[in-house]
Amino acid sequence: MGRSLKIVGGEVYDPANGVNGAVREICVQDGKIVESCTGAAEIIEARNLVVMPGGVDIHTHIASPAVNAARGFRPEDHRHGLMSKRPGIRSGVGFTVPSTFATGYLYTKMGYTTVMEAANAPIGVRHTHEELIDIPILDKGIYVLMGNNEFILKYLKAGEMEKVKRYVAWLIRSLKGYGIKLVNPGGVEQWKYGKDVESLDDKVYYFDVTPRQILKALSWANESLGLPHPIHLHANRLGIPNNYLTTLETMHALDGSRLHMAHIQFHSYGGENWGGFCSKAVEIAEYINAHPNVTTDIGQVVFGDATTITADGPWQYRLYKLSKNKWYNQDIEVETGCGIVPYVYREKNYVNAIQWAIGLELFLLIRDPWRVFLSTDHPNGGPFIFYPWIIKLLMDKTFRAEMLKRVHKRVLSDTTLPKLDREYTLSEIAIISRAGPARALGLQHKGHLGIGADADIAIYPKDDDREQMFEHPVCVIKDGETVLQEGEIVGSRDGKTLFVIPPEVGEMDPEFKTEFENYYTIEYENFPIDVEDIPNPEAIPAGAAR
Amino acid sequence: MAESVGVKEVKVIEGVTCPFCGVTCDDLVVHVENGKIKEVKNACVLGKDTFMHHLEGWATPRIQGKPATIDQCIDAAAEILAKAKYPLIYGLDSTELQAQRKSIELADLIGANIDHTSSVCHAPSLQAVQTVGISSCTVGEVKNRADLVIFWGCNPAEAHPRHPSRYSVTAKGLFTPKGKKDRMVIHVDVRPTPTARMADAFIQIKPNSDYEIFSALRALLKGHELDQAEVGGVAIDEWKTLLEKMKSSKFGILYWGMGLTMTRGKYLNIVALLTLTQELNRFTKFQAAPMRGHGNVVGMAQVLTWQTGFPFAVNMSRGYPRFNPGEYSVADLLAHGEVDAALILAADAIGNFPAKMAEHLRSIPMIAVDPKESETTKVATVVIPTAQAGIAAGGMAYRMDHIPLVMKKVVDSPYPSDREVLERIIAKVVAMKNGGNGAPVRAGGARG
Secondary structure, three states: OOOEEEEEOOEEEEHHHOEEEEEOOEEEEOOEEEOOOOOOOEEEEOOOEEEEEOEEEEEEOOOOHHHHHHHHHOHHHHHOOOEOOEOOEOOEOOOOOOOHHHHHHHHHOOOEEEEEEEEEOHHHHHHHHHHHHOOOOOEEEEEEEOOOOHHHHHHHHOOOHHHHHHHHHHHHHHHOOOEEEEEOOOHHHHHOOOOOOOOOOOOOOOOOOOHHHHHHHHHHHHHHOOOOOOOEEEOOOOOOOOOHHHHHHHHHHOOOOOEEEOOHHHHOEEOOOHHHOEEOHHHHHHHHHHOOOEEEEOOOOOOEEEEEEEOOHHHHHHHHHHHOOOEEEEEEOOOEOOEEEEEEEOOOOHHHHHHHHHHHHHHHHOOOHHHEEOOOOOOOOOOHHHHHHHHHHHHOHHHHHHHHHHOOOHHHHHOOHHHOOOOOOHHHHHHHHHHHHHHHHOOOOOOOOOOOOEOOEEEEEOOOOHHHHHHOOOEEEEOOEEEEEOOEEOOOOOOOEEEEEOOOOOOOOOOHHHHHHHHOOOOHHHOOOOHHHOOOEEEEEOOOOO | OOOOOOOOOEEEEEEEOOOOEOOOOOOEEEEEEOOEEEEEEOOOHHHHHHHHOOOOOEOOOEEOOEEOOHHHHHHHHHHHHHHOOOOEEEEOOOOOHHHHHHHHHHHHHHOOEEEEHHHHOOHHHHHHHHHHEEEEEOHHHHHHHOOEEEEEOOOHHHHOOOHHHHHHOOOOEOOEOOHHHHOEEEEEEOOOOHHHHHOOEEEEOOOOOHHHHHHHHHHHHOOOOOOOOEEOOEEHHHHHHHHHHHHHOOEEEEEEOHHHHOOOOOHHHHHHHHHHHHHHHHOOEEEEEEOOOEOOHHHHHHHHHHHHOOOOOEEOOOOOOEEOOOOOOHHHHHHOOOOOOEEEEOOOHHHHOOHHHHHHHHHOOEEEEOOEOOHHHHHOOEEEOOEOEOOOEOEEEEOOOOOEEEEOOOOOOOOOEHHHHHHHHHHHHHHHHOOOOOOOOOOOOOOO
16 A cells, blocks of 8 residues: 555645635645545644645657667766766766756756656657656656658548558557657658748648648647647748748638647747847737637746757757757658658847747736746757746746846847746646646546545645745655655656557557558568557557547 | 377477677567477578577586586675776677666666777778768668668678578569669679679779778768779779769768678778768768678677667766776777786687687686587686577577567477576675665665
């Protein structure tokens, strides 16, 4: 039998259950939140402390062949963040691309307990599962890249929508994935001959389908399979001036369907060129405010070192040319691409400063906190360890005003940020960093402290300096066990791998094996991953078709 | 019905992954009769030999040359490692991912230096990628798209025999339906090799001129004219012709081998090569990739990178990982006589290293974990035989383009797997560090 404990006297922020700072007792037994403990329970004194569900990150890059390539090619990043081994705790290094054990500990040290790895080429998912084994404490899920998959493009070209659906279900089931990710749909396939798509209606070479068709088909497949999370979209034209028009057109194309727009800060740019680079946060926020089918995470920029890692190969080539930094490119057969470029965001660089401001504008202008989530698109906008700093920016307008004095002055004239007075409440922070992402992911047992929820709990000190508060939880509990106390990891344990079981929609056609082996370089039978190969799997059933 | 004596138990195992090299063919068919491998289909001569001769030359468990049990060997190994002040863990290519994972855990535990055979092979390639990056792709992209393939300082015909037919020369793919007819293949090397026979053109260059040639090609690519009539023993006009072929290809790839990494210039040769191929992307799609892999050496670089942040030459003596090729790389640690104990796993260090390094290894307590006898096991203090990964032990191996594949266990072995041996050594060392009372280490609890 597992541990029983009672957290008493704490101010509880559990927005999913309508609890907003009331003093409540939280009872835990066998790793779950319960009404009351049946036997003697350990008491955790939380008087004058804030109790929240463990954090949930809906979009981060912490493990994949791409992330590991970034680690391997950035030894300079690993002279920071040295973590020594202790009994039961492994050593680690790293700042923007930390080693695996360090990644688990660093998230835990902010009170986060669940994270979603946001981009995985199917053929590399086996690698990702192996890396996840070495990311302790956290529960993790994997989004599978599909927006440039040549089988999907082929089926679309032939108008075979049922085949698209069956193939998507087969991929998720074979790989133990959590959801569908699209990155620059159509554009990455174009990159395989050195090109990109310019608009939603450009035709992809040879396959003759458009980004718009890909978006609609995968959204339809996702909804008709009843997957818990909507399609998770890195839209076309990331990072490019005036891309906000493509962003609006993309959201409009999927009007009425559930949609998660990833790192929308990188897609909210105006200006005809880099000289005229400006914010279109108002336009984007207005659209999202009027369309409840859309959720988004921000991809907030943090000043300092970043490593950009994305399947968006053509964008990374542009960034390599712009920044003249080193460039890693790995195109993946049949499926997708991958590019990595180190980058430094500077306060006095007007593009970087406006990017920073756009993220904050979006946070402050999107009114419904249940539809906007905290992310840096780690490590693309900066490392996740800066979430507490972002929380302070959102909760403290005086701190924002101080920052505005430091950054490039064009932020004052070219964005609405100086005029925005909104300050997030603790409850709203609990929504954007836990309750909201869990709901958007369809994780019913995460992101809240109601009866039956996983006992993933973060207890923070009350501190007017919100960065200090969220950087230094007093205690973190994962599955009912204390994993962090007084800032130190005290009980490393294995986290779970969350994966979705899609509904049965029929086997792949008999000729699929031949096609697979014609274009891939591995045997068809060697592609699927056995659930036995995943040490702590937790299956999440798909829901009804929408 | 009772089984009659003499009835053969026959198994045919399909989709078997070959553990020999970085081509990592996963289409082998292995016939097993009464627990012995009788036939291997689809494998090249190297892969076939690996399976067919796996019963030959087995190592035996022993301590200081005297027969011992596996248990005694594991105790002796743990004692050596727990006492060592500056140990080395090395080898790790011809094994599978889970054993590699455990070897790093052991290094973390005892504060060891950990390095693998990349260090004396493609480490300069890794350093070059750290310097400038790389424009690359998986082998399937080459199969489906490449219309120009250049093999430079490598010899796939002999070292990676099925690479040409599966991926790069005769392979047929989406935009290369005619295979070889849809591709131009060029071989560049200091002497003709069997690879030249499958190439449309062979360019023979002077030894140690690679850096100069890549630099000249970069200059020509940028539109500069060169004063010399020739570079690397080849006329400038011939280089101009090659460059035109590269620029006018739709999808080109340059594969390189140890002819570049282990000759004069080392990682700078690769930096020049990678910069050239990156810059070619202004004109067309151009990629480059190393011909990696004895065994699963790529897997070791992968797991070492995710656990420690660095791909080779890692030192844990301060309690956290540090990386410094030239200081923590195996050649330097041994040449400087710095390490005081060594665990050599799944590689023959003594057989491959220069005399001075081998001499230091002989002078310190050394543990050899290997399925087979080798020059290393002959002189090791402790020899622990294991089940051969990919044949008698399952696991995972990485292809040269970082794609992981499952390796199957096709026959049994009387010996434990590499992974199991390492797990038992770790448990023993942990017990010793806890005061020798064998109590399990407390997970995490002890702070400060």
